[in-house]
Amino acid sequence: MSEARAAQFQKLVDQQPENDLFRFSLAQALEAAGRAEQAVPHYAQCVAAKADWMMPRILLGKLQLKLGRRDAAKPILEDALRLALAQDHEDPAAELQLLLAELESR
Structure with a gap:
């Protein structure tokens, strides 16, 4: 399918x-x-x-993480978080904050 x-x-x-x-x-x-x-x-x-399309940034950032490209993922996820906060998308913002915190802790 x-x-x-x-x-x-x-x-x-x-x-x-x-x-x-x-x-x-x-x-x-x-x-x-x-x-x-x-x-x-x-x-x-x-x-x-x-510039204001949040969803492809989230998916691209997550995909980069999945592919082991942490350095590529971080700025994309940070940009997605900025958009999520600016657009009042609380759930995506919370998810992105967790992903970025995990990146920082590694």
């Missing part, structure tokens, strides 16, 4: 490469299909496209 979703969203991104929502969905589908490394540039492009 995950591979089928990834293929579906890849086709949509191929047809409309400027559509950030399709790209975001493709990144999620790739990650769900176990193709985390391939999801990274799609999340990164979503992050670059919209």
Whole structure:
């Protein structure tokens, strides 16, 4: 199922490469299909496209952690936390604070 979703969203991104929502969905589908490394540039492009889009920052930061890239994850998660606080997203802010505290303690 995950591979089928990834293929579906890849086709949509191929047809409309400027559509950030399709790209975001493709990144999620790739990650769900176990193709985390391939999801990274799609999340990164979503992050670059919209300065106030919190969710791709959270997912990219978590993915970087999953891939063992703590140094890459930290500034992304810090930026996501800044947005979560500015946008009054309490649950994501709390989760991000925990992730960043864990990073600091290692």
